[in-house]
Amino acid sequence: xxxxxxxxxxxxxxxxxxxxxxxxxxxxxxxxxxxxxxxxxxxxxxxxxxxxxxxxxxxxxxxxxxxxxxxxxxxxxxxxxxxxxxxxxxxxxxxxxxxxxxxxxxxxxxxxxxxxxxxxxxxxxxxxxxxxxxxxxxxxxxxxxxxxxxxxxxxxxxxxxxxxxxxxxxxxxxxxxxxxxxxxxxxxxxxxxxxxxxxxxxxxxxxxxxxxxxxxxxxxxxxxxxxxxxxxxxxxxxxxxxxxxxxxxxxxxxxxxxxxxxxxxxxxxxxxxxxxxxxxxxxxxxxxxxxxxxxxxxxxxxxxxxxxxxx
Amino acid sequence: xxxxxxxxxxxxxxxxxxxxxxxxxxxxxxxxxxxxxxxxxxxxxxxxxxxxxxxxxxxxxxxxxxxxxxxxxxxxxxxxxxxxxxxxxxxxxxxxxxxxxxxxxxxxxxxxxxxxxxxxxxxxxxxxxxxxxxxxxxxxxxxxxxxxxxxxxxxxxxxxxxxxxxxxxxxxxxxxxxxxxxxxxxxxxxxxxxxxxxxxxxxxxxxxxxxxxxxxxxxxxxxxxxxxxxxxxxxxxxxxxxxxxxxxxxxxxxxxxxxxxxxxxxxxxxxxxxxxxxxxxxxxxxxxxxxxxxxxxxxxxxxxxxxxxxxxxxxxxxxxxxxxxxxxxxxxxxxxxxxxxxxxxxxxxxxxxxxxxxxxxxxxxxxxxxxxxxxxxxx
Ligand SMILES: Nc1ncnc2c1ncn2[C@@H]1O[C@H](COP(=O)(O)OP(=O)(O)OP(=O)(O)O)[C@@H](O)[C@H]1O
Ligand SMILES: [Mg+2]
Numbered sequence: 001x002x003x004x005x006x007x008x009x010x011x012x013x014x015x016x017x018x019x020x021x022x023x024x025x026x027x028x029x030x031x032x033x034x035x036x037x038x039x040x041x042x043x044x045x046x047x048x049x050x051x052x053x054x055x056x057x058x059x060x061x062x063x064x065x066x067x068x069x070x071x072x073x074x075x076x077x078x079x080x081x082x083x084x085x086x087x088x089x090x091x092x093x094x095x096x097x098x099x100x101x102x103x104x105x106x107x108x109x110x111x112x113x114x115x116x117x118x119x120x121x122x123x124x125x126x127x128x129x130x131x132x133x134x135x136x137x138x139x140x141x142x143x144x145x146x147x148x149x150x151x152x153x154x155x156x157x158x159x160x161x162x163x164x165x166x167x168x169x170x171x172x173x174x175x176x177x178x179x180x181x182x183x184x185x186x187x188x189x190x191x192x193x194x195x196x197x198x199x200x201x202x203x204x205x206x207x208x209x210x211x212x213x214x215x216x217x218x219x220x221x222x223x224x225x226x227x228x229x230x231x232x233x234x235x236x237x238x239x240x241x242x243x244x245x246x247x248x249x250x251x252x253x254x255x256x257x258x259x260x261x262x263x264x265x266x267x268x269x270x271x272x273x274x275x276x277x278x279x280x281x282x283x284x285x286x287x288x289x290x291x292x293x294x295x296x297x298x299x300x301x302x303x304x305x306x307x308x309x310x311x
Numbered sequence: 312x313x314x315x316x317x318x319x320x321x322x323x324x325x326x327x328x329x330x331x332x333x334x335x336x337x338x339x340x341x342x343x344x345x346x347x348x349x350x351x352x353x354x355x356x357x358x359x360x361x362x363x364x365x366x367x368x369x370x371x372x373x374x375x376x377x378x379x380x381x382x383x384x385x386x387x388x389x390x391x392x393x394x395x396x397x398x399x400x401x402x403x404x405x406x407x408x409x410x411x412x413x414x415x416x417x418x419x420x421x422x423x424x425x426x427x428x429x430x431x432x433x434x435x436x437x438x439x440x441x442x443x444x445x446x447x448x449x450x451x452x453x454x455x456x457x458x459x460x461x462x463x464x465x466x467x468x469x470x471x472x473x474x475x476x477x478x479x480x481x482x483x484x485x486x487x488x489x490x491x492x493x494x495x496x497x498x499x500x501x502x503x504x505x506x507x508x509x510x511x512x513x514x515x516x517x518x519x520x521x522x523x524x525x526x527x528x529x530x531x532x533x534x535x536x537x538x539x540x541x542x543x544x545x546x547x548x549x550x551x552x553x554x555x556x557x558x559x560x561x562x563x564x565x566x567x568x569x570x571x572x573x574x575x576x577x578x579x580x581x582x583x584x585x586x587x588x589x590x591x592x593x594x595x596x597x598x599x600x601x602x603x604x605x606x607x608x609x610x611x612x613x614x615x616x617x618x619x620x621x622x623x624x625x626x627x628x629x630x631x632x633x634x635x636x637x638x639x640x641x642x643x644x645x646x647x648x649x650x651x652x653x654x655x656x657x658x659x660x661x662x663x664x665x666x667x668x669x670x671x672x673x674x675x676x677x678x679x680x681x682x683x684x685x686x687x688x689x690x
Contacts, residue, residue: 080564103567119561120554120561127553130547131551131562134551134566141579144547176546205678223566
């Protein structure tokens with residue numbers, strides 16, 4: 001596949017088709033999806049997480065908030081296999097995942113974005129998302145080399161005319177080719193979904209900041225996660241962009257994903273989440289609906305004097 | 312020098328090539344391939360000046376071409392490891408030697424291994440494993456060595472791999488020299504088999520005189536390997552390697568099995584190196600440990616780096632220059648190390664991304680330079 005294929009005009013139209021990127025989920029809304037079970041995580045003397053305990057339920061948008069250094073990002077790292085909890089465990093769909101390798105956890109169905117953006121800087125936006133899509137693809141290295149696994153193509157997948165068409169009719173099309181095409185299409189769809197399809201073929205490092213943040217989300221969505229964890233997705237955004245992002249988070253949930261979001265902006269958190277967990281100094285100090293949390297004196301005390309948008 | 316480079320850059324050959332119509336690219340490619348096949352007979356002046364056998368002391372032109380192509384195969388294989396996956400392998404000669412020794416040990420009637428098999432199974436003294444069977448054996452041997460070497464070391468980060476592979480390259484050679492009753496020791500193994508073919512003029516098709524046939528065979532294999540390598544590059548595998556190179560932790564969180572893909576790169580590189588070694592050993596019909604000195608490893612790495620790590624065309628250019636130039640200018644023999652060192656320094660100073668760089672690799676090097684400058688400014 002040439003990496004610099006020009007986007008067709010039709011590809012640019014901003015009509016994301018939700019059916020094409022919605023994921024299949026295997027459980028009922030409201031059941032426990034992920035369980036953080038009395039997790040403690042120490043770095044030498046620093047206790048980053050202290051006996052933290054909470055659930056994420058399928059289909060909800062859960063907010064994780066707390067002052068700087070409260071341990072929110074560390075909590076993400078523990079959930080995605082970057083760190084192993086010192087004590088306690090984490091279960092995802094009733095399966096223990098504490099200590100599992102990051103890529104395996106991703107295959108189980110958890111994806112994340114990074115607080116300090118970590119895209120693949122020299123890949124185009126589209127390729128960044130395609131790496132995410134590859135997580136669900138089955139073609140092996142030998143499959144790529146020899147293309148021996150053939151699939152009988154449907155009418156729509158056949159080349160328009162000529163020898164190639166007859167060839168594909170007789171020998172089928174390799175699974176690699178079909179997956180590559182599907183990944184490309186889905187990636188484009190996802191870029192459109194997060195609203196950055198107009199610069200799909202630009203190298204990630206040249207994208208404006210807001211695009212990079214959205215690209216991180218698209219890349220995470222591409223791995224078809226049942227749970228997507230967003231680490232301060234609105235950091236550095238202006239109010240209008242934050243408003244947009246709230247809409248995006250809701251639409252992500254509508255696709256079938258469960259969302260866990262870390263955010264400092266109280267207005268955004270209270271506006272978009274179903275439930276909120278509050279951390280302070282590595283400990284959970286409150287949990288409940290946005291209204292409950294907003295009224296909680298401990299939370300008010302913890303946030304007193306905190307600037308809204310501390311980086 | 313840098314002016315030359317600038318005007319070369321101004322041509323934008325890479326972009327033009329990408330934008331050229333498909334029929335043009337196909338025709339151009341076919342012409343290049345056809346010309347490559349014709350090269351041994353090149354006799355039209357002034358082009359014939361590129362031949363290496365213009366004076367009586369020169370090397371046989373077709374044999375030089377053969378060696379160039381064998382080294383090109385090795386360089387394309389090493390490029391999978393260094394250029395695609397970003398792993399520094401300093402012991403590539405080890406796999407090359409394994410390939411050559413495999414075909415010698417199993418295919419030569421005078422090798423200790425074959426003789427042991429002969430007496431064990433009451434076989435005739437001429438019996439040996441047929442050449443065609445030696446190919447999978449050679450590939451399997453080098454691949455297995457690659458996996459055994461890679462499995463423990465690829466989990467480590469940083470420069471361990473370079474050190475371990477460096478040791479591996481030497482270990483293979485030293486083992487070959489010292490295991491007298493298996494490898495024939497320093498004396499090596501003779502009667503290495505050649506590919507089958509029709510007999511012409513009472514000689515077997517692949518013989519020591521008609522070197523151009525060897526060259527054509529190697530060329531066919533090279534084309535096949537280049538084709539497979541570019542398949543890898545433009546696929547999920549190539550993307551995974553690139554992602555690992557750019558940010559291994561982020562890639563892992565996105566579901567890229569880093570270790571698995573690195574091991575694949577290593578294994579693929581090893582098998583291609585083995586295949587190149589097999590061709591070399593078979594053409595020589597003689598294999599000995601001193602043909603696999605460590606500096607051959609460095610030569611392979613230099614081909615990849617000077618040519619343009621990550622770019623298959625670049626790597627082919629690198630392999631060509633580093634093999635051809637010393638042969639063409641044989642009379643300047645004693646200047647060879649000096650010229651080599653000078654060329655290396657010049658390329659690293661003027662064009663660190665290689666002569667024909669991969670666009671991405673060039674950008675990565677530029678990024679690192681900025682990072683280093685920022686770090687220096689911070690300090
Ligand atoms: N790898 C590490 N080694 C040592 N200490 C760490 C490490 N990672 C995090 N910490 C410490 O753990 C604590 C929690 O950090 P964490 O990054 O989880 O906070 P946070 O809630 O995400 O804060 P912020 O809002 O600034 O992103 C901090 O005191 C931090 O210094
Ligand atoms: Mg954080």
